[in-house]
Amino acid sequence: MDIVLLLLIAIPLGVCPLFMLIPAQYPQLSRYLAALAGGSLFALSLLVFIVYEFDGGSGLRYTLQWDWLENVGFLRDNGITFYLGVDGIGAPLVLLNGVVIFAAVFVSWNINYRTKDFFVLLFLLVSGVYGVFISQDLFFFFFWYEVAVLPMYLLIAVWGASSQFGTFTRTKEYGAMKLTMMLVAGSVLIFIGIFALFVETGAGTFDMTVMREAELDEDFQKWCFPFFMIGFGVLAGMWPLHTWSPDGHVAAPTGVSMLHAGVLMKLGAFGILRVGITLLPEGAHYWAPVLMTLGVTGALYGAVSALAQNDLKYMVGYSSVSHMGYVLMGLASMNQIGVNGAVLQMFAHGVMTALMFTNVGAVYDQAHIRDMTQFGGLAKRMPRHSAFFTIAGLSSLGLPGLAGFVAEFHIFVGVFQADYWWAGGLGILAAAITATYILRMLSRAYFGPFNEKWADIKDMRLGEQFAAALLIVMIVVMGVWPDPFVDRISATVELIPGISA
């Protein structure tokens, strides 16, 4: 079991050179290899999640620590170590990544242009995401964080699609560049925060389990926390730094949108929790009202913007901003149930947004437009597709029995418990708006009178159905039986300093 975490990084990195060795004229071979790698990652992730023992101890499991650099320069013993370990927060997120990559491979099945290059970059992205979730060393945490950002430009710019809006065009290059530059700008702040934190702790090591023991000066925590909050907040889609998210997600090919909205945005929220709140608890307390305000604003703003979209993919993009706002609200509540809810929401949003992007992609591949006013009654020709989309939508608006409800319920309880009455109220208002835009979309595009223009449209491909079914299983399991998730998460959350019960 000890090497299972290493495998999670080694498999996606290891298949990259294998893809490169496959001759370009056999794209089918690349697809099989991708399915194999995705399947084994999914299996391993599931294994990590299921056998994770949440009782007792520091919460870290399957640890593996290798020296990377020590006793050179400013580094002391264990200066930088390749330190892997998964805790109760990491375990569901590892599972999330496994599910989404496995589904994304099938959704990306008919990418014909430079198939193998696509999968190389996709798996590079995945290795970075796994790395962030399981690294316990701050240097490597940030290393993998940047690895996850690295392939995005090419993935979007080469395989993406531009959007036409009557008077102007949003090119895919624009979306790709905007996304990359905004995320890397956020990284600059994280960079500075890490430098300052390392100097202040003075332990000469980047090992986060050691760094969290340091008693840091309160004033230092107060000025340092915003660097992490804003830096990671960019990737978490924190209003007003969320603008890369709709443009980037819309420009990206479906499989990449799934991973990006489904998993990559979680890295930002995870970073705020793992680095910001855990290492700088007093700073987090000081800034929590600001984070709460930004979270609520994002939730409302995203929901209202989604309401205004006719483009299906932009609607899903803005709904991601809105749902990530809930995650930030949960984190800002700084109590156990709220933070639990934030992590649950990361998982829930990850699977349901991946499902939504799968569905949008399935329509767009055939219709080549995404304007919901042009469709109508698609459920007649695409029954399965409509069913999947409806389930995703219902989970998104928080129907009990599906994943979204469990997560949002925890978050709102936490927010009210922390006495943010106004924020809780506005958050629930945002959930109501969510219901409006989801039902509006379903009624415009899928139900109601059938538009004969789409008489030839077919239902989803088999691979897409498989991907969607996989994601729905996760949504339903978490919705009806959240205990495995809640147990794992809360056992770790209660160990975080500064989180009240």
Next chain:
Amino acid sequence: MNTASLDWELLAPEYILGLWAAGLILLDLFWGGLGKERLGWLAAAGAAVAGAVSLIWVDDTKQFGTLADINDYTTIFRVFFCGIGVFICLASARYVRDRLLHPGEYYALILLAIIGANGMVAAHELLTAYISLELLSFSLYVLTSYAKFDLRSNEAGLKYMLLGAFSSAIFLYGISLIYGATGTTQYAGISEVLSGDISDIEWSVYLGLALMIGGLGFKVAAVPFHMYTPDAYEGAPLPITGYISALSKAAATAFFLKLFAQAFLPLIDDWRYFIAALSVATMALGNLVAIQQRNIKRLLAYSSIGQVGYLLVGIAALSPDSASALVLHMIGYGITNLAAFTCIILYYNWTGKEEIYEYKGLAERAPYVALCLTIALFSLSGMPLFAGFATKFILFQAAAEQDLLWLAGVASFFSFVSLYYYLVIIREMYLGEPEEKTRFPTPWLEYTALTVLTAGVFLMGLYPKPVFDMVEDGTDSIFIGVTVDADDEAVAQRQSP
């Protein structure tokens, strides 16, 4: 000085380089059948032999009279400079065959420049360092104007030489003021005088220091002494552009580091913020102006100015810890830069094009080169898996340790800016439509060199420990006998056997 008591054998790598250079000229003269390309390979072999011979003094501390040290610091840089020479000679082979006359002298000058660079690093005395600096500079002046029927090359050479001579004069004036004030040109002697009471020689010391920083600033191309760089880079034959950006910059920085660590450390509080200001100006101008460039050589010129800014961060934060981080970054940067230039040279050999938009569709026509160039550019902008991330992280953290967190922050910000213009090149390569679909022929030798360099970029990014350990042995050796801050006890412990 008694010449008989000198250990002449300590300079063996330099003799080899000198004799090899002479041999190349004679071979070119008397054996026309040898072929221009093979001459390049021979020159590469010469640099390799010299690099291998310098390994004799690993872990050794010797002095060449009162002029030069042969210690780990020297050895690291001798090997590094010879390595640069090897790769530049290999990358030049086809370019010189197709586009330049007089290959013998060309390769001879490349080897002579290495002698100059070695001398700059080895010297612990100002005049020796100055003469070595001139040897390096003059070789590069000639090489820059080597395409003698190309107007741009002539212009570049002339500008480089005139401004270079001017800066040498400034530097020399600085040396003379320091000598006048302290009565010695030995680094250790200067340091001793400066550690004491300097109130009566204050002004000449400060003026001398400022002039020397100006002269060195020119050699490393720091703003505001950078004006020649874009023209020299654009006009010089491509391999020489790579050579200037790798060798001249590394040698000048290594010299800068040693001089300031050994001679001027007592005054660090006086010059630290001066250098930090230069560093900020250099990063800002280099990276911002690079955004506007349309020619890849000019773009790399400005980006290399920006890179110098990062190197100056390490000098502003001068301490034993940041010195090793600086040298590590310099080596990583050198390897990455050589990889990038090898790609550009390959493309130029195929097509003769050097505008950025002309790189469109390179990924279709030569996927491997496009991949390696992408890796090199990502590394230059400080992305992980590659050298740039690890070495920059360590360098900036070292600066933050010396209370220069703001400078580390500025440096991180400008590496973010640099990502933009590197992405523009990557966009052309991967998104542009190529004019023809055909693949380029594969030159195996250059591809092998490129593979080695790319592997180096990965090694520095994924496992820099062996290199970092070696580098630290080297930089510790320049701090021997130098009073360092009390909190650097760890270094003192490492130095005691």
